[in-house]
Amino acid sequence: MAQPSLSKSDPINIVGAGVFGLSTAIHLAQRGYTGVTVFDKHAYDDSQYSYFKGADAASADINKIIRSAYGGVSIYQDLTLEAIEGWKRWNKDLASGVVRPPGMSRNDRVFINNGNLIMTDGDELPDFDQATVTSMENAGHHDTQLVTTDARHRQVAHAKGLGFAIDAFRREQRGKSNVAVLDTTGGTALAGKACRFALHKARTLGVRCILHPETGAVDSLAHSPQNPRKVIGIKTRDGKAHLAALTIVACGGWTPALLPQLDGLCEATAGSVAMIKVPRTSPLWDRFAPENFPSWVWKMRDGAEGGLYGFARDEDGWLKIGYRGTKYTNPITQPDGVERSVPATRWSPTTLNGRQLTAIPQQAEKVIRRFMAENMPELVEEGLDIVKTRICWYNDSFDNHLVIDFVPETAGLMVATAGCGHAFKYFPVIGKYVVDIVEGKELSRPCIKAWRWRTLEKGAVPANVLMEGSKGARSLLNTQLVWDEEVQGPSVRARL
Numbered sequence: 001m002a003q004p005s006l007s008k009s010d011p012i013n014i015v016g017a018g019v020f021g022l023s024t025a026i027h028l029a030q031r032g033y034t035g036v037t038v039f040d041k042h043a044y045d046d047s048q049y050s051y052f053k054g055a056d057a058a059s060a061d062i063n064k065i066i067r068s069a070y071g072g073v074s075i076y077q078d079l080t081l082e083a084i085e086g087w088k089r090w091n092k093d094l095a096s097g098v099v100r101p102p103g104m105s106r107n108d109r110v111f112i113n114n115g116n117l118i119m120t121d122g123d124e125l126p127d128f129d130q131a132t133v134t135s136m137e138n139a140g141h142h143d144t145q146l147v148t149t150d151a152r153h154r155q156v157a158h159a160k161g162l163g164f165a166i167d168a169f170r171r172e173q174r175g176k177s178n179v180a181v182l183d184t185t186g187g188t189a190l191a192g193k194a195c196r197f198a199l200h201k202a203r204t205l206g207v208r209c210i211l212h213p214e215t216g217a218v219d220s221l222a223h224s225p226q227n228p229r230k231v232i233g234i235k236t237r238d239g240k241a242h243l244a245a246l247t248i249v250a251c252g253g254w255t256p257a258l259l260p261q262l263d264g265l266c267e268a269t270a271g272s273v274a275m276i277k278v279p280r281t282s283p284l285w286d287r288f289a290p291e292n293f294p295s296w297v298w299k300m301r302d303g304a305e306g307g308l309y310g311f312a313r314d315e316d317g318w319l320k321i322g323y324r325g326t327k328y329t330n331p332i333t334q335p336d337g338v339e340r341s342v343p344a345t346r347w348s349p350t351t352l353n354g355r356q357l358t359a360i361p362q363q364a365e366k367v368i369r370r371f372m373a374e375n376m377p378e379l380v381e382e383g384l385d386i387v388k389t390r391i392c393w394y395n396d397s398f399d400n401h402l403v404i405d406f407v408p409e410t411a412g413l414m415v416a417t418a419g420c421g422h423a424f425k426y427f428p429v430i431g432k433y434v435v436d437i438v439e440g441k442e443l444s445r446p447c448i449k450a451w452r453w454r455t456l457e458k459g460a461v462p463a464n465v466l467m468e469g470s471k472g473a474r475s476l477l478n479t480q481l482v483w484d485e486e487v488q489g490p491s492v493r494a495r496l
């Protein structure tokens with residue numbers, strides 16, 4: 001389906017200034033659409049996409065993993081390889097000064113090609129990782145996926161300047177197994193900086209951006225008085241209506257609450273993040289520098305006892321470890337009587353049992369600490385511990401595919417969402433696909449088909465079980481939480 005009557009000068013509303021919204025805005029503008037406005041409830045010009053300054057969207061983060069390793073799932077493998085070219089172009093635009101976002105300089109980068117180490121604690125490579133190696137080789141990307149137990153691959157890693165990543169946690173020195181795949185195409189996206197870059201780029205291309213808790217916050221969709229199945233724009237919190245020929249909702253974890261039609265297709269789920277601060281004076285400053293340390297994932301397909309990922313320290317010393325082994329929810333009864341999971345963070349007005357959510361689940365803390373004890377003993381030796389935690393909201397689909405499509409039986413309304421845990425890496429290019437769908441171009445491409453509006457077939461087993469509600473075991477209400485003041489170890493508490 002396309003939006004046949006759309007002309008290049010028609011007003012288009014995009015709700016959400018995260019990866020999906022900004023990328024769509026850029027690609028619409030580059031294709032000649034002149035009436036694009038991005039609305040967001042968060043004042044990004046003030047916070048500069050910093051979580052520490054109140055930005056709690058998934059896209060507003062220190063860093064995200066870029067990896068083309070996808071276990072042979074070619075649509076995302078190909079999309080990532082295309083996106084990596086985009087990331088390199090964005091780095092070049094910064095270095096040459098062609099794009100100069102406020103507060104950023106020619107020395108800033110948005111992508112660091114420091115590799116992504118995909119680890120297991122077993123003695124054999126899991127089938128998924130083996131499939132990645134085979135699939136990339138078959139696709140002609142020779143020696144991009146390097147197995148740490150293969151002597152030739154280790155040499156290749158050194159030749160590529162990524163030798164440091166082969167045994168990033170020095171497990172071999174400690175007599176432990178080191179079975180992993182090093183994805184040399186990937187590494188780290190500097191997330192907040194990339195958002196600032198994209199916002200600035202969108203503006204220079206003529207996109208209007210209204211980023212404000214009143215004037216940018218969309219309270220509801222505006223329907224045609226003559227035809228309730230036609231969306232004619234949006235209503236913002238300040239009471240204003242903004243009419244548009246097309247409205248694209250790209251609100252990440254907030255999308256299902258705004259668009260209840262997504263029930264059963266998408267749900268907001270929480271991941272847990274722990275942050276350790278490495279002082280500039282510490283010997284670990286260099287040890288964990290992005291020039292010496294890759295991004296990594298650990299036991300990503302091992303359920304509640306696995307699902308970790310992490311990064312080199314950033315320029316301020318933040319060393320971040322995330323837990324995704326359990327996908328938590330925050331079900332809240334909505335005005336229509338249905339319980340839907342709604343993002344709650346330390347910065348949101350939504351509270352958990354009347355308390356701001358400055359906590360992470362105990363299970364997340366346990367798995368993170370166990371990993372740190374086994375793989376990062378130097379942190380303990382240096383007296384470094386977790387000093388900050390964050391709950392970060394994904395929008396998951398039942399099959400882990402994105403959802404980019406027109407909303408069925410509703411004219412003038414599209415959705416671009418369900419990034420699950422993997423859409424940040426597509427930032428430079430995903431908007432191109434959204435615009436293709438707007439224009440009805442090459443809709444038979446496998447990725448576009450995978451992203452269509454869909455329902456779970458009867459009897460099919462979903463990758464993610466959705467909408468278990470407040471009685472579900474993954475509801476934060478039923479989860480033991482560890483609050484910020486408790487998560488900080490005694491040595492940290494003494495120093496704060």
Ligand SMILES: Cc1cc2nc3c(=O)[nH]c(=O)nc-3n(C[C@H](O)[C@H](O)[C@H](O)COP(=O)(O)OP(=O)(O)OC[C@H]3O[C@@H](n4cnc5c(N)ncnc54)[C@H](O)[C@@H]3O)c2cc1C
Pocket residue numbers: 015016017018019020021039040041042057058059060063064065066216217218219250251252253254255258271272273322392393394395416417418419420421422423424425426
């Ligand atoms: C903890 C975590 C780790 C991740 N790690 C990775 C990774 O390593 N690699 C990777 O590729 N991907 C990763 N992802 C996934 C990636 O971050 C997301 O898929 C992507 O950022 C989602 O972008 P988005 O635009 O859909 O949503 P968001 O970034 O959440 O943006 C949605 C925007 O909509 C705005 N909004 C919401 N409601 C309204 C409203 N009513 N009115 C106006 N504005 C509104 C919000 O303020 C927000 O700015 C991770 C996600 C999380 C949560």
